[in-house]
Amino acid sequence: MIPFDLEYYVPADVSEAYDWFRKLQEQGKDPVYYSGGTEILTFARLNRVRTGAVIDLKAIPDCRSLQMSGQLLEIGSCVSLSDLCAANPFPLLSLAARGVADQTSRNKITFGGNICGRIIYREAVLPLLLTDSAVVLAGENGMRAVSIHEVFEGRLKLRKGEFLVKTLTDIRFLPLPYYHEKRRKIGHVGYPIVTVAALKKDGKLRMAFSGVCAFPFRSDPMEQVLNDSSIPPHKRIEEAIGRLPGPVLDDIESSAPYRRFLLARTMADAIQSLESR
C-alpha cells in the first residue's frame, strides 16, 4: 500500500514522455520515469520515494525493442528480464539478468529499471561495460547515443528529465568466451556478495563487478594487472584487489573480509575458466 497519491501517465513515444516530464516538473510534481516499477513501488510503500506522478515508459516502441540492427544488438530499456533471458540474444547478459531477484519478479523488472535503479547492484550493466556498449538516452534534445563508459560512473549519469531508451551492443562481442558468477550469502535468491562477469577479447581479460563496492564497475587499472602475464595469477588477483575503485562493502550480506575472500576466489575461478578458451 502506497501511503500517498500519485498520477499515472503512459506516453506513446519518446518525445511525449519528455514533454510530460517537463510539464509535471513545472507543476511541482517531482515526476519519475517508471519502467517495471518494482523498485519505485517497494520504496514508495516505505515512504522512501515521494513522487506526485509516474511516467510509464512501457508503451514506447523504442523502449520495447529487442532486435539485431545491422552490427548492433538493440535492447529496449522496458524489456523484462524474463523476456531478455528467454530470447537469449546475449548469453552473458542472460546470466546476469537471471541472477536478479526471482523468476516471477523478473517478469516485471525491466532491463532499464535494473540499470537505472537506486538499489546499488545493477547487475545487468556488467555485460554492457564489458562489451563497450552504447546507450541511447532521450531528453530535452531528443535522443542521443553515447558510449556507456562516458555516462556510467557507478550509476547512469542522466541529465534532468533524461531516460534510458535502449542499449546497443556490437554483435561481434556476443560469441566471445565469457564467465559469470554470482555469490550470495546463502540460497539462490538474494543480493550478491560478489558478482563477477568476465569476457575474453583479443586474448585480454575484461572483468566487471557488482556487490563488491557500493556500485558496479569495470576498472582499467585492475584489468591491466589482471592481464600482466609477467606476474603469477594469485599475485595478479591480490594486486587487482588492491586497485579497487572504492572501499569493500561491509553490511548484513557479508563482512568486508569475507567479501574480499570470495572476490579473490571468484576472480581466480574466472581466470582459470577463461584461460584455456
Added chain:
Amino acid sequence: MREPMPAADSVEMEVNGEKRRVNVRASSLLLHTLRNMLGLTGCKPGCENGDCGACTVLVEGLPMKSCLMLTAEANGRKVTTIEGLANSPATYAFAKNQAFQCGYCTPGFIVNCEGLRNAYPQADLETVRLWLESNICRCTSYEEIHAAVQEMLAGYRRTP
C-alpha cells in the same frame, strides 16, 4: 497515447474471464484492488515487497506479483487469480498431494504453477526450481509441493 490517469480514475480489466471496471486511486496496487474492490481475497498479501509470492496472479498468462504492480498497469489486460483456477491441474495436484498446511501461501504457489504449465509444460527440474523459488512456504518442507508439481507436469505430458 492513452489519456493520463489523474490521482483517481477508472480501470478496466478482464478478471477471471469477466470484464470488470473499477474506480481506483492511481497509486493503488493491483493486490489491493483485487482484494478490496473485487473481493478476490485468494490473492494474499505476505510481504507487499515482492519477496514472498503469496499475491501472485497471472497477467496475460504470466505470473506477476500483484504487490509489484499498479492497478493502472493492468488496464485492458487479462488477470487470472486463484478464484479463476478452481478446476486447474495445479489446484488438483496440490489438493491430491496435500501440498499445503496453513494454506496461506497456497494460492500464490498454484497460480505460479499454472503459469509454469502454460509456459513450459515440459519444464525440467531446473526450470521448476527457478519458477518456484519465487514463492515462500513456511509450513511445509516443500516436499509435498515438489510432488504436486511433478505430478501436474507428468499428467500434462500424458495428455495429448
Added chain:
Amino acid sequence: MTGAAKYANDNPAPGLLHAKLAVSTHAHARILSIDVSEAMRIPGVLAVVTGQDYPVLTGSPLSDRPPLALDKVRYVGEPIALVVAELESIAEMAAYRIQAEYEPLPAVFTTEEALRPGAPVLHERMSEYEKDEEVYPEPGKNIANRTKIRKGNMEEGWSQCRHIVEVHIHMPQSDHASMEVRSSTAEIKPDGKVFLRTASQSPYAVRGAVSQAFRLPLHHVFVHTPLVGGGYGGKAAIQLEFLAYMASRSVGGRRVRITNSREKDMMSSPVHIGLDSTVKLGCTADGRLMAADIEHRYNCGAYADRGPIMSRAGAVDCTGPYRIDNMRCDSLCVYTNHPYCTSFRGFAHSELTFAMERAMDSLAKEAGLDPLEFRFRNAIGPGDTTPTQTLLTRSTVGDLPKCIAKLMSLKNWQGSSSPHKDGPVVKAIGYSCFWKNSSTPLNAGGGASLVFYPDGTVNLQCGAVEIGQGTRTSLTQIAAERLRMDVGLIHISTDIDTEKDPYFWKTVASRSTFLVGNAVLRAADDAIEQLKRLGSLVLQGLPEDLDVGYGRVFLKARPDISIPIARLAEGVALPNGRTVGGGAIIGRGSYTMQNLTPLDPETGRGVPGPEWTVGVQAVEVEYHPIDCTYRLLRAATVIDAGKVINPALARAQVTGGMSMGLGLGSRETFYFDSNGVLLSPQFRSYKLIRYGEQPQYDVEFVETPHLEAPYGLRGIGEHGIIGMPAALANGLSRAAGVELNRLPLTPERIWRTVHDPF
C-alpha cells in the same frame, strides 16, 4: 486451495476503519513528548491514541508491557501511538507524521551486557508487576525469571568424570515469519460488547486478557478466529488485539482493523527468543554421563511475554533425553533492548537442544566415542529421573533407544557416520536427540461438545485453532472412531467463536490433540450415555444392554433391534403420548491436565507435564572446504509418536518442523545495527529456505503409547524442529573440523570460525 478460505484480514467491508502504528526509533529512551498535531491535520484521520490514554500493563506471567509505550521505550519498533483513519494509506501517512521527542538512555543488547553489574535496568518497577503462574523475577536486575534445577551431588558427579567439556553457544533472536502477518479487528457495540476478529492461536486467552486489561466482564468480549495463516507460537501472543480495542474505543466503537506490515510484524510484534548458554558436561572413561552444569541465558528482549515460561522449559528439559544423576542448571530469562519474544515452535527446546547436543558431540569427540553410540548409551528410560526428578515410566518417556536403533537400520543412514572426502567435497552426518514435555499451566484444559442433528449428522465444537497442523481433522477422526460413525458425517467449522465453542486454553505446546482429544472422547462418551438412555425408552431395554454405532442405538444381544440416532435426535413419539429425544442431544466433555505439580523454587523438583516425546534426528551435508559452502543432502527424524492416527499429516508436521529447524540452523537471524535498529525486517534480508534447497527427508515413527492420551498418541507438532539446528551444526562441525557453536551457520560464519576459531 480455491481462494475461498477466509483469514483474519480477508473480509474487507464498507465502513471498516484502519489503524496504523507509529513506533519508537530508540532502543531505550525516556519519552519526553509525542506530537500528534500534524497527523491529526491530515484529512481522513479520525483519532490518534498514545500510551497515556491507556496506562495499563499487560502480559502473562508478568504484567510488564503497556500496549503503547508509557514514559519509556525499550526497543526500536515499540508502538508509541496509533492512528485511526478512513483509509489504510491515510493512517500510514499520518503515522509517519507523528513526532516523538526522546531522552536516550544507555541500552543493552546482549545477555552479557544485560547481566553485567551496573547495567542499565529496563524495568525499574519490576517488583510492582503482577504475576500469574510460577515466575521468579529479580528486581533491580534485567532478570525476568530464574529457574533452578539441583539434582544429585555435583562433587561426586565430577569426581567420576574422566572427560569434561565446556561449551558456549549462541542462538540469535529470529522470527516466526508466518506468511500471514498479524491482523486484528475490533468493534464495540453500543451496549458495550466487544467483538474481536483476530489471527490468533489463543482466542480464549485473548478474551481473558482484553477483559482483564480493560475491566470488561468476560461475557462482553467475543473473539472470532478464522483460519490462521501460520502461527508457530507467534500468534499465541496478544498484542494487536489490545491495540484494535483501543483504536475502536477512540472512534466511538466503530469497527477498526490493524494489520501489520511485514516489517512491523518483525520489528514491533513479538519474535523468537535467543539463547546464550554454557554447558559443562562430563562422562566416565567408557562414556557414561555423570555430571552436567548448565547456565541458560534466554534473550527475551524488552518484555517478558512467555519468556519466563520458556526459560523454565529450558531448565526442566535441560539435559536432553539423557540420564544424568548429578546436575545443576540455572535458566535465566534476560531483558535486553531488542524486540520482545513469545513462544516459538519447540518452546525453548530447539535452543536448549542446540546447547546440549553441541556439548554431547564435543564430549564424544573428547572421549573418542562414536557420537550416535554415545547417545544410545546414555539414552534416558523408565526408572530414570528427569532434571526435575520425575520418575519415568515407559508411558511417560517412550523409547529413545528404539528410535536410535531404527535410524541406524534405515537405508540411507546405515554404515559409517564418520566424515569422508568425496572429491573436492566432504560429506558428513550430524546427529541430535531430542525430547520435549509441554510447559502448560497446571490447569490447562479444554472442552468439546457434539451436537446431533435430526438427520444423524454431528457438529463438533471445540476451541482448537486450525493453523495448518490438521488438528481439527484429527479431532473429527477421534470422535468418529468413538461414536463408530462415518467421519464424513461429522462437521467441524474452520473458525473459532469464543461465544459458541467450548473453552480451550491455547493452541500451542503440541497439546491440542491431547487436551481437546480427551475432551472429545468424553463428549462422545457422554453422548453415547444419553443415546443409550433415550434408546432404552424406545427399545424397551436397559441402557447397559444397549450399544451405539453405525448411526444407530441397538441391543447388544440383538443388533437387528435398533433405532437410528437420527430419529432420536428428531424425537420419537411413543404411543403413550410421550416423546423421546428431540430437542437437542448434546454430548459434553472436558479435560484438564492431571497430576502436574509446581516446581520447587530451589531444586526444581516437580512434575512439569504429562509426558515426553523423544526422538533422534540426523542431517547429512556436503561441505566444500574451499569456500565453506555446503548443501543439505538428507535429513532424518525417527520419533516416538505414541500412536500415529494420520500418517500423512504426521509426516507433514515433522518435515515442516525439520525445514524450519534447518532454516534456524543455516540462515535465520536478526541483524541489528549498533543502535538496536533491526536491519533484516524483510524476506530479502531475513532469509528463508526456498523451494529447491530442501534435502531428501526420511521420517519414521516408533509407537510407544502414552497411556493417558487418546489412543496413546504423543505431541509431535513441534518436535521436527527441535534437533535440527544441533544436528546441522554437528554435521558441519565434523565436516569442517571446527566447533561451530554460533548460529546461524552461513558459509561466512563457518569461514570465520575456520580462519579464527577463537
